[in-house]
Amino acid sequence: MTKLFCGIDWAEHHHDIAIVDDTGVRVAKARISNDSDGLRALLELPAGVGDHPDAPIPVAIEKPHGLPAARCVAGLAGAGAVGAGSADPRSRCRSSG
Secondary structure (H helix, E strand, C coil): CCCEEEEEEECCCEEEEEEEECCCCEEEEEEEECCHHHHHHHHHHHHHCCCECCECCCEEECCCCCHHHHHHHHHCCCEEECCCCCCCCCCCCCCCC
């Protein structure tokens, strides 16, 4: 079974999400808005490719603090914050602070 990984690049006005498999092939991507519709889309994209509490897709998010990151971590079973460029995107995410 192919393992999936998700990365989120958090910006001021929009956020980019990519989900890749364990060979680096992108299986899903989205640019979401910085509002409630965007946060809903953020939760729906991983769910659409198989994210489940029993088999979470690891998620790395660049922004380790604030409401958006807290919402992400709370809503995505495999989420954790990492510093920009500090982690192998294929590794399980860990909190950076």
